[in-house]
Amino acid sequence: MTDINLSDSLLHWFAQNGRELPWRVKGKAHFDPYAVWISEIMLQQTTVKTVLDYFGRWMKRFPTLSDLAQADLQEVLLMWQGLGYYTRAKKIHECARILVDKYNGQIPSDRNELLKLPGIGAYTASSICCFAFNKPETVVDGNVIRVIARLYGLRHAVSKEEIYDLASQLTPTENGADYASAIMDLGATVCTPDNPTCIVCPWSSHCMARKKNLTDQIPVIQKPIKKERFGTLWLIKNMAGAYCIRKRPGKGLLSGLYEFPWTYSDEPSLYSKEEGIGFGSVTHVFTHFKLRLDIRIIKSETSPVSEGVFVLPSDLKEYPFSTLMKKVIAKIK
DNA sequence: AATTCGGGGAT
């Protein structure tokens, strides 16, 4: 069999088994490149199931590029809170204004032009070309890495570049949107990390990993160690029952979100360790470290940080918070 | 080339 037959069999499988998704139109490109762009940014490093609700709320509040460009970053972050990687929300907002100001409100269909825009990298540029403009670009995400590594039986740690070279040779010159959707759906629903259902896979008879019974060992991924960090969080409560919160910097961890003031244990503390009353702790697992914050309640009419503001519990919903801080909020109610 | 960015669902 030739490579043409591989892509044909995959497209045939997709026509019958591909997922129906709000940001997808099977059989052709999506009519709204804006919707494709938003969905692609949201889907980075997360799952379809997680994004569905966020995408629905987003398109209701910001139906068009213009609506998004006119909104405040604060409101964009409110829509994004809980999704993680908050720099994406900032970049998406930046990008919307650039598109309105310099691109006549149109999302480019040229890959190199897309790569110039904030928040759009190699994968997303290709995916917008495929899904919004039906171009025959090759997309490489976690699904494609797994599918291709298994198809070719790659037993070493693979790079995205290596996968791209192999995957691009299989990419047909027509049906760009369907083919990109298909290979990703195959990885998401058939060629899964654990217990792939090879029996229904259109590429089963060509798959080297299956032939050698190595699907549970491919792809080879190296995993970094996750360290644990500690700190103290201060619930500073005034006579009116309001709590002190502050906005995090525009860069770095949880950028742009609000928080109750806290510091790592290896940094200068805002109060002495014994001050206030212990109020338990919260733990949270980030991608690259685990964090435990011991909580202490302080009665004070003034903030220990210059940018702190006092907010009543009933008004906290107006501020974007991380999931970590939502855990703290849940404790004070 | 490595590290830094969140969060949740499945196992």
Added chain:
DNA sequence: ATCCCAGAATT
């Protein structure tokens, strides 16, 4: 607990 998911930007 561990894995990993439609990655990009920074160092």
